[in-house]
Amino acid sequence: MTEIIGTKDLRMVYGNEDLRVEALRGIDLSIEQGELTSLVGPSGSGKSTLLHLIGAMMTPTSGEINILGQSIQSFNRLQLARVRRENIGFIFQNFALVPHLSALENVMLPLYPINPPNLEERATLLLEKVGLEQRLDHNPSQLSGGERQRVAVARALINDPSLVLGDEITGNLDSTTGKDIFDLIESLNKEGMTILLVTHDMSVADSCRRKISMQDGRLLLD
Amino acid sequence: MNPLFKFALKNLKKTKIRSLLSILAVFLGVLLITTLLVMTDSLVAAVDDSLDLLSGTVVLQQEDAVDPNFSIIDSRVIAELVAANSTGGEIEGTIAAYVPEIWHVEKSEAGIFGFLQVIGVQPSAERNTVGVLAAENFPQGRTLSDDDYNATVIGDSAAQLMNKGIGDTVVVNGQNIEVVGIFSTDSFLDNAMFMHINIVETFSPQYEDQEFISTILIKPVDLAAGGKIKTYVNDVLAAFRDENNDGITEEYDIEASDFEQIAEQGRQFLDITTEYAFYLGLISIVIGSLSVFNSILMGVLERKREIAILKATGWTDYETGLEVFIESLIISIIGGVGGLSLGVGIAGYFTSTSQFLSLVVNPITLVQSFVYAVLLGIFAGLYPAWRAMRIDPVEDLVG
Ligand SMILES: Nc1ncnc2c1ncn2[C@@H]1O[C@H](COP(=O)(O)OP(=O)(O)OP(=O)(O)O)[C@@H](O)[C@H]1O
Ligand SMILES: [Mg+2]
Numbered sequence: 285m286t287e288i289i290g291t292k293d294l295r296m297v298y299g300n301e302d303l304r305v306e307a308l309r310g311i312d313l314s315i316e317q318g319e320l321t322s323l324v325g326p327s328g329s330g331k332s333t334l335l336h337l338i339g340a341m342m343t344p345t346s347g348e349i350n351i352l353g354q355s356i357q358s359f360n361r362l363q364l365a366r367v368r369r370e371n372i373g374f375i376f377q378n379f380a381l382v383p384h385l386s387a388l389e390n391v392m393l394p395l396y397p398i399n400p401p402n403l404e405e406r407a408t409l410l411l412e413k414v415g416l417e418q419r420l421d422h423n424p425s426q427l428s429g430g431e432r433q434r435v436a437v438a439r440a441l442i443n444d445p446s447l448v449l450g451d452e453i454t455g456n457l458d459s460t461t462g463k464d465i466f467d468l469i470e471s472l473n474k475e476g477m478t479i480l481l482v483t484h485d486m487s488v489a490d491s492c493r494r495k496i497s498m499q500d501g502r503l504l505l506d
Numbered sequence: 507m508n509p510l511f512k513f514a515l516k517n518l519k520k521t522k523i524r525s526l527l528s529i530l531a532v533f534l535g536v537l538l539i540t541t542l543l544v545m546t547d548s549l550v551a552a553v554d555d556s557l558d559l560l561s562g563t564v565v566l567q568q569e570d571a572v573d574p575n576f577s578i579i580d581s582r583v584i585a586e587l588v589a590a591n592s593t594g595g596e597i598e599g600t601i602a603a604y605v606p607e608i609w610h611v612e613k614s615e616a617g618i619f620g621f622l623q624v625i626g627v628q629p630s631a632e633r634n635t636v637g638v639l640a641a642e643n644f645p646q647g648r649t650l651s652d653d654d655y656n657a658t659v660i661g662d663s664a665a666q667l668m669n670k671g672i673g674d675t676v677v678v679n680g681q682n683i684e685v686v687g688i689f690s691t692d693s694f695l696d697n698a699m700f701m702h703i704n705i706v707e708t709f710s711p712q713y714e715d716q717e718f719i720s721t722i723l724i725k726p727v728d729l730a731a732g733g734k735i736k737t738y739v740n741d742v743l744a745a746f747r748d749e750n751n752d753g754i755t756e757e758y759d760i761e762a763s764d765f766e767q768i769a770e771q772g773r774q775f776l777d778i779t780t781e782y783a784f785y786l787g788l789i790s791i792v793i794g795s796l797s798v799f800n801s802i803l804m805g806v807l808e809r810k811r812e813i814a815i816l817k818a819t820g821w822t823d824y825e826t827g828l829e830v831f832i833e834s835l836i837i838s839i840i841g842g843v844g845g846l847s848l849g850v851g852i853a854g855y856f857t858s859t860s861q862f863l864s865l866v867v868n869p870i871t872l873v874q875s876f877v878y879a880v881l882l883g884i885f886a887g888l889y890p891a892w893r894a895m896r897i898d899p900v901e902d903l904v905g
Pocket of ligand 1: 307328
């Protein structure tokens with residue numbers, strides 16, 4: 285099996301001398317292609333921090349991160365942005381859509397600067413895939429919470445990522461809608477997508493084939 | 507349309523009023539600088555045209571008179587000059603003509619500030635009246651001839667003001683005089699009307715039999731000889747004054763000047779005017795660009811979260827900065843093009859209402875105004891773009 289993510293003794297310290305927060309205290313983690321993994325743990329245990337490091341959004345204090353065989357721990361801002369653009373799809377708790385753009389434009393947005401051919405067609409297909417073919421031109425304010433999160437899922441897929449990361453993606457949704465979104469994620473995984481979800485929702489966590497828990501910046505059980 | 511550009515437009519549209527206000531600020535700044543620059547260009551061109559017409563000519567006028575209307579000189583000085591010149595010497599053969607003129611100001615509702623400039627000339631005198639009466643200056647009608655004792659020719663600006671055409675009659679000093687020609691020289695003389703000096707001499711007792719006149723123009727054969735002639739003529743005039751000065755009247759205090767000095771002073775004055783106009787315009791553009799700066803920076807600070815999302819989805823710092831920068835360019839270019847067009851329009855309106863100005867649109871001036879608008883748009887956009895570049899993808903996202 286191909287390893288998508290690998291970390292070695294990953295540490296993250298926030299703040300300065302006076303106010304040190306050791307958010308991660310040595311994480312060794314490996315996730316392989318096609319896995320659907322959940323990451324649970326109490327608030328403040330470092331789940332989001334780990335997700336952001338894996339998502340190439342920042343660099344760790346020490347340790348190694350490998351994404352598809354690339355060591356990214358000492359990448360500069362531009363290199364990290366390229367890793368995000370080429371390999372990562374991110375879904376946020378609060379949907380994080382741009383309010384004055386339509387659903388279709390929100391899905392296209394990550395690739396606006398490079399404007400690849402057939403961007404609009406690809407975005408349309410993805411919105412069809414998440415069941416929003418009737419909502420292409422709607423703004424986020426005209427969509428329900430579940431529909432917004434579907435748009436966010438489609439946006440995470442626009443760059444054809446090798447890895448989709450989600451932080452509390454059902455956190456702002458009622459349980460039925462949350463279940464629908466998880467079903468969508470599960471179907472993506474069945475098509476072969478590697479997915480890592482941070483969640484407080486035990487039904488989501490338990491439905492994942494692999495479940496990792498964290499406490500105080502360390503992995504508890506795998 | 508490039509999607510990045512389209513996105514920048516949508517962001518501007520979202521804060522419509524703020525964007526419109528900064529477009530307005532740029533618009534007004536560019537409007538001011540364009541109007542000022544085009545007006546000074548037109549002024550420079552008009553003055554240059556007038557100077558071209560006059561260059562090389564030596565003018566005899568009463569000492570300290572502001573212009574020929576305020577000058578009375580003894581016409582016998584012409585005979586003195588002719589006599590002195592025929593005795594040989596370094597300027598012999600360099601003078602083409604001595605042209606006596608009587609300048610008269612007629613009160614007229616149609617004239618500038620209620621006055622109309624009337625110039626009495628000898629129509630056939632060689633290179634008469636600084637060349638205004640040359641046949642090629644007459645797009646309509648004809649020039650004057652020596653037996654035109656009841657005819658006048660008027661400049662196109664004066665014709666427009668008085669609403670007179672060929673064949674119409676104008677009343678000057680109570681006399682009906684027929685308009686036989688309309689001339690155009692693009693100089694300030696286009697506001698004047700010319701007629702036979704024998705008509706004008708009857709307007710005032712002092713001009714009777716042309717014993718006294720307003721001015722004498724000395725036309726050199728070669729324009730470059732103007733300076734030499736001036737020196738020579740001043741010597742003759744000094745002797746003439748010593749001979750005739752009665753200590754009471756000033757008709758013998760005659761002074762010769764040439765237009766090269768006047769031209770030089772005029773050009774210097776215009777250079778300074780242009781420079782001040784430019785700085786004034788620049789200040790207004792800077793104010794415009796501050797407004798763009800403020801509006802774009804506010805946009806970035808308000809959209810911090812959104813920009814963080816863009817970065818999380820893979821936008822590079824450079825692409826984010828570029829998008830913000832494009833916003834400031836859009837504002838500057840829209841405001842700039844608008845201000846440029848209306849500025850030329852306003853200058854066109856001003857010059858059309860002025861008698862001796864005609865609109866001169868120098869492409870360099872337009873390019874200059876536009877480049878300054880864009881440059882200041884660039885300066886206004888740089889800092890906000892840099893702020894946007896510094897935003898981290900996880901900003902405010904830690905959940
Ligand atoms: N930018 C930051 N600066 C300083 N401290 C931070 C920062 N981000 C997170 N922390 C701290 O690091 C620790 C881990 O935070 P993290 O957000 O990773 O926790 P989490 O497991 O995602 O919690 P939650 O379930 O509440 O989202 C916390 O103590 C938090 O206060
Ligand atoms: Mg978190």
